[in-house]
Amino acid sequence: MANIAVQRIKRELKEVLNSDEVARCSIHVELVGESFAELKGEIAGPPDTPYEGARFQLEIKIPETYPFNPPKVRFVTKIWHPNVSSVTGAICLDILKHQWAAAMTLRTVLLSLQALLASPEPDDPQDAVVARQCKDKPQIFHLTAQHWANAYAGGPSINTDYENKIRRLKDLGVTEMNARASLSSCDWDLERATEQIFS
Amino acid sequence: MEDSLNSEDIPIVWPKQLPQLKNIDDRLHCPICYNYMKNPVISTACSHNFCSRCIRNNISLKNSCPICFIDISDGMLRPNRCLEEIIKSFQPVKSYVLKTLIDRIPTTGEEKLNENHCTGTTTDSVLPCSSSTSGSLLDGEGPPQKSSDLLMPSFASQLPQAADKSGLDKSTPISSSPLPAVDTQQSPMASCSQPRKPTPRASIHQQPQNTTKTIKEVPCPVCNTYMRDTLINVHLDACLEKTKPTKRKPMPKLIYNLIKDRELRKKLKDLGLDASGDKATLINRHKRFTILYNSECDAIDPRPVEELKAIFEQEEAESRRLANELRYASAKIKTNDIGKIEEENLQYLRNHKESYDRLINEIRQRPTLAVPSVQSPAEPTPVQVKSEPLKEEHNSEDEVTEIFVPPKVYEMICLSDSSDSGEPGGARAVSSAETSSPEGDNSRPSSSNYSIPDPMESGCSKDSSISISGQTITLSTTGSSDHYSTSPTCYSPVDESSNELFDHENSGIPTLPLDNTKFKKSNKRSKSPVSDISQRRMSLRRRL
Numbered sequence: 001m002a003n004i005a006v007q008r009i010k011r012e013l014k015e016v017l018n019s020d021e022v023a024r025c026s027i028h029v030e031l032v033g034e035s036f037a038e039l040k041g042e043i044a045g046p047p048d049t050p051y052e053g054a055r056f057q058l059e060i061k062i063p064e065t066y067p068f069n070p071p072k073v074r075f076v077t078k079i080w081h082p083n084v085s086s087v088t089g090a091i092c093l094d095i096l097k098h099q100w101a102a103a104m105t106l107r108t109v110l111l112s113l114q115a116l117l118a119s120p121e122p123d124d125p126q127d128a129v130v131a132r133q134c135k136d137k138p139q140i141f142h143l144t145a146q147h148w149a150n151a152y153a154g155g156p157s158i159n160t161d162y163e164n165k166i167r168r169l170k171d172l173g174v175t176e177m178n179a180r181a182s183l184s185s186c187d188w189d190l191e192r193a194t195e196q197i198f199s
Numbered sequence: 200m201e202d203s204l205n206s207e208d209i210p211i212v213w214p215k216q217l218p219q220l221k222n223i224d225d226r227l228h229c230p231i232c233y234n235y236m237k238n239p240v241i242s243t244a245c246s247h248n249f250c251s252r253c254i255r256n257n258i259s260l261k262n263s264c265p266i267c268f269i270d271i272s273d274g275m276l277r278p279n280r281c282l283e284e285i286i287k288s289f290q291p292v293k294s295y296v297l298k299t300l301i302d303r304i305p306t307t308g309e310e311k312l313n314e315n316h317c318t319g320t321t322t323d324s325v326l327p328c329s330s331s332t333s334g335s336l337l338d339g340e341g342p343p344q345k346s347s348d349l350l351m352p353s354f355a356s357q358l359p360q361a362a363d364k365s366g367l368d369k370s371t372p373i374s375s376s377p378l379p380a381v382d383t384q385q386s387p388m389a390s391c392s393q394p395r396k397p398t399p400r401a402s403i404h405q406q407p408q409n410t411t412k413t414i415k416e417v418p419c420p421v422c423n424t425y426m427r428d429t430l431i432n433v434h435l436d437a438c439l440e441k442t443k444p445t446k447r448k449p450m451p452k453l454i455y456n457l458i459k460d461r462e463l464r465k466k467l468k469d470l471g472l473d474a475s476g477d478k479a480t481l482i483n484r485h486k487r488f489t490i491l492y493n494s495e496c497d498a499i500d501p502r503p504v505e506e507l508k509a510i511f512e513q514e515e516a517e518s519r520r521l522a523n524e525l526r527y528a529s530a531k532i533k534t535n536d537i538g539k540i541e542e543e544n545l546q547y548l549r550n551h552k553e554s555y556d557r558l559i560n561e562i563r564q565r566p567t568l569a570v571p572s573v574q575s576p577a578e579p580t581p582v583q584v585k586s587e588p589l590k591e592e593h594n595s596e597d598e599v600t601e602i603f604v605p606p607k608v609y610e611m612i613c614l615s616d617s618s619d620s621g622e623p624g625g626a627r628a629v630s631s632a633e634t635s636s637p638e639g640d641n642s643r644p645s646s647s648n649y650s651i652p653d654p655m656e657s658g659c660s661k662d663s664s665i666s667i668s669g670q671t672i673t674l675s676t677t678g679s680s681d682h683y684s685t686s687p688t689c690y691s692p693v694d695e696s697s698n699e700l701f702d703h704e705n706s707g708i709p710t711l712p713l714d715n716t717k718f719k720k721s722n723k724r725s726k727s728p729v730s731d732i733s734q735r736r737m738s739l740r741r742r743l
Contacts, residue, residue, distance in 0.1 A: 102265035
């Protein structure tokens with residue numbers, strides 16, 4: 001790693017750890033390994049969103065050319081969000097691409113991601129299925145996102161209806177993860193989901 | 200921008216009661232590298248300040264301000280001398296200020312802290328502050344005062360330079376009278392040097408005036424400072440030396456697409472840099488050196504080019520080392536993912552080189568008659584033994600072993616063949632094969648000839664394999680448990696050219712090529728066996 005990148009990361013880590021957000025436990029960053037090339041981030045689901053109360057793990061990879069190029073950030077925790085791939089966790093956020101500026105920091109990135117969770121952009125989607133649901137059936141989207149947050153990120157609200165549907169698919173020999181993904185993409189229509197899985 | 204000194208300043212935490220102080224400190228840091236700005240430049244488009252080198256690096260990648268995204272270019276950058284002075288003066292006293300602050304916070308309270316804070320911001324606010332608050336506080340801050348005193352000579356020499364740059368020096372030649380000189384000194388002072396306390400500065404302003412009366416002083420024609428005439432020559436030399444590099448012109452940015460490799464190489468050579476590598480490397484090198492050089496042009500006293508070159512080469516070496524490390528690491532990952540088989544293959548080859556060599560020798564020592572028959576069983580049998588048992592029984596084993604089976608089975612067959620030349624192990628195998636042959640006469644016609652479930656046959660194959668090496672044992676035993684494994688034993692008796700066996704073999708052969716063609720798909724080596732079989736058949740017939 002270039003010297004400048006390492007120095008930046010060192011400073012930014014200090015900045016994040018001293019920030020108010022860490023004090024409020026809304027974001028967290030820690031190093032992965034000896035080098036400063038990879039970090040592990042964590043953001044709390046913002047209040048008044050389906051993600052409230054959940055905590056999402058992020059994988060942050062610092063490129064050699066940092067801070068002139070953006071860090072590569074990905075959700076490790078599965079999340080149901082129009083701008084995050086429900087399969088890979090890839091994020092669609094302008095500041096992580098062309099709108100990156102050298103003056104931005106890990107802290108601003110994490111806060112931006114939190115803001116993204118609070119205000120999804122279904123018109124500029126990463127996951128088309130989620131985006132369509134978010135636009136057409138906001139109610140179901142809300143419940144699904146809440147359910148995913150509960151299942152993968154320790155969210156508080158449990159949706160027994162959804163749980164039951166997943167269990168029924170599991171009884172058919174489908175893994176829980178597949179069952180949840182299929183049901184979510186089929187707006188929790190059990191028949192359609194079954195068809196999707198077994199076709 | 201990569202001072203180790205600066206990085207040590209990182210842990211300093213300003214008191215929470217004074218967020219302004221932290222803000223000031225933050226403002227002195229480059230938003231790109233996060234260190235105290237080195238050769239700070241201001242973007243004339245948006246008034247944001249950066250390290251010269253950082254922003255030039257940024258512009259080389261993206262023509263916009265990292266903070267406000269406004270379009271900027273190299274031409275819009277101007278050195279921010281004022282900020283430079285602030286940083287220069289603030290850095291050495293920072294830890295002291297902080298320490299005093301932390302010590303005083305519980306005792307003195309907000310008022311004095313505010314005063315302290317004021318000294319950091321502007322002279323306008325400093326003046327009333329210092330007058331209103333107790334002098335004891337200022338007295339208490341002895342070291343900052345001292346340091347500012349120490350700094351004064353450099354102020355005196357540097358500020359007029361700034362004035363020179365801004366074209367204020369037009370009035371300076373008339374420096375016979377002290378007054379205009381004071382004017383020129385004052386004007387930059389007022390605009391540029393806010394960071395220090397006003398009291399020492401005021402005293403210094405008076406100093407030249409006072410001293411001119413008492414001691415005979417002459418102004419330096421370069422920097423306009425007054426000093427004793429005995430010192431002027433020494434000072435002038437130093438002053439000229441110092442001012443000379445400021446005239447350094449920035450290197451022009453090249454349009455690399457229009458430049459040929461040769462020209463670029465020449466340019467690099469002229470600069471005294473490494474001129475090796477492909478065009479992309481050359482361009483990158485030239486670009487980065489231009490950035491370093493140009494950023495140094497923003498300094499008050501740019502470092503000599505030689506020093507820059509040394510720094511640049513050091514950085515190059517470092518990045519090369521990192522790149523190598525990266526490449527090595529990625530290559531390592533690759534072998535784990537893809538090259539695993541290759542690796543294991545090599546490992547196997549190395550481990551079993553001895554047995555291969557031995558077998559090669561044995562074959563060479565063999566009488567010429569046996570040679571054609573050696574080749575023939577060697578090829579078709581491996582195909583069967585290898586592809587079938589391994590695929591069916593050893594799914595867990597990866598391709599490595601599969602690829603290497605042919606030589607092993609080859610070994611096995613060779614040894615059983617080599618009984619001709621009186622090998623003890625091989626002879627045993629052959630004898631068992633021979634004993635089994637009469638039974639084979641009975642059993643073979645009844646069963647399809649490649650799936651003889653003859654226990655003696657399989658025993659034979661085991662036998663022969665034991666006599667060779669540990670490696671073949673595993674393989675042939677797995678093979679023997681499978682019905683296809685009978686095929687090697689089917690062949691070995693034939694090699695002994697026993698007549699009855701040959702008849703059987705002959706009748707069985709038509710199906711064998713079919714078998715082989717089936718495996719052809721799975722094994723590229725099986726290409727030869729078909730022709731080998733016919734060859735072998737021919738040779739056997741001839742012998743008959």
